[in-house]
Amino acid sequence: MNSENAIVVRNLSKRYRLYTDYKYALLEYLLLRKKSYHTDFYALRDISFETRKGDVLGIIGDNGAGKSLLLKILSGSVLPTSGSVVVNGSSSSLIDLQSGFKKDFTGIDNIRMNLVISGYGQKKYEYLIDKIAEFAELGDFIRYPVSSYSTGMLMRLGFSISSVLAEDVFIVDEHIAVGDNYFMRKCIEKLKELHREKKTLVIVSHSMHLVANLSTKVIWLDSGRIREMGDPPTVVRNYEDYILKKENKEASQKIQPLSDEARILQVRITDSSGKSREVFDTEEDIVVEAEAVFHTPVKRPVFGVAIFKEDGRYIYGPNTFFDRFDTGECEGRIRFRILYEKPPLLNGKYLVSVAIFDPEHVYPYDFHEKRYSFEIRSNFLDHGDIKINHRWFIEKV
């Protein structure tokens, strides 16, 4: 094994035997496995990868893809069915701390316990206890049994212990999202610090932002296999595309008529000249045009078109009700259109919802939720959600 490698995983698989009832497992054991009562389930299959020292490995994927299991195997708390895992140096893992407290011990005693488990002798660790307690910022609670802690407090303690103990490899589950914003930022700072100290990090997260920002290498797990592995921007983008497609597919599958009065027939996203487009520049006019049919005459129905960032964040959603736009009496086929003038949107993908409501804007006749999309690609590199026109000033005083 190359000494530059921190983690080497070869052909790793984890199989679970699923029994409908555990008595069958016992039966099978007693019959010396002559007869089989189980179905095999591969939670991980044929995983191979390696990371170099100082790498930050991000693991992404849907729920149930095997991310957490992979972490548990890396941290040694679950044994693989086949294949090999070599972790160079001592590792510390956040996941197994999450639930791995002795509930009736005080915070201090839990810190002690973890230090001893990690191989610290009695003498060496007194100053580490202070360091951990200080990082956790639990105040007097540190002297009370952890059974009295909230989830956030447990997480603080867990992160504090495991990050201070991180010697060579630090394995972090997405639980860092449990803390409040302040502590989460502190965690991320700590992760960056560990990275600067050339420690190897393994991070599982649903926050693509976090993964894309911190990682130096990303693995995308799909149903227990590696679907893609490589540099973070590419893998994260491909994964996000996949999510988007999946959501669209799901959305179009669940077309349920909400009520009979009206139906949205089709929706187009075009530029101001009426040409269908998918990619726009920042501050370029965007038109969303929809065709609908009204089965019964409705006086002043409400039309709404909303824009979301691809992670689901609501950006803007005007409708004819709030805008006091008179839609008149609608019957039969109609076409309505909204022109977004110079939207100050920054780079990224956007989702569009289109809806028709009753005149009182109480319930929708039809609602196409986040079913349409467009992308903004521009030269503005500014961070954030929207562009706010601005000027800078500087002067000597």
Added chain:
Amino acid sequence: MIRHVKYYYDQRYLLKLFIVNDLRSRYTGSVSGIYWSVINPLLMILIYTFVFSAVLKIEFHKGSGTLNFAFYLICGMLPWLSVQDSVLRSTTSIVENADLVKRAKFPASILPIHIVLSNLLTMLIGLALLIIILIFTGNPIKITILQVLLLIVPQLIFTLGLSWMFSSIYVFVRDIQPFIGNFVLLWMFLTPVFYPSTIFPQKYEIFLILNPAAHIVNLYREVIMKGNLIQPLSYITLLIESVVTFLAGYIVYTKLQPRFTDRL
């Protein structure tokens, strides 16, 4: 095996932490915490002494004295309770601390071990109190009392073996818990705790010979109450039984331990 002994030696701080917390947690919420480990057995001794010597007035033989019966009873009960409580509490210890056991570096065996050691400590405190009371009530204490140290060894490895075995089997077969509860009850009556072994029916004597707890209880009484030398035959039988139990428990535990996480 030597590797394992070293392993547990390395875990001594953890063991200390667990034992202290265990002793403390028995009297949770109490201000004096750990001091109850002394007060509690003292109260027990006083209550038994009062009940059997002042209220019930039970004697072994005519003229042997009611006070003696109370002490005799306590001297057998302390080691028995230590074994019983160790076995009962150890059985569920691994399952109850599933989250900890799932952790990579956590030595699961420390859970039954610390319960056994904590109980042993409680028993020793109780016995020390008993011996002090015996001295104060005018009973002669001879140097032979030091033989207690010889009894601790087989008691420890026997209890440890049984606790390892039950705690690891319980992970896989949860049905054994009610069985163990009843088994321990039967076991208690087959052990001369509340009666002298001399009244045990001769034809069932095999139960006494095969029962390590019977040897333990009898030998403690011989050494503490009578100041006798340990009967070699009984002691050797006990040693053999303890070692066999220990090895059996150790083998079962090490065989099952790698598969704990799949079942917890």
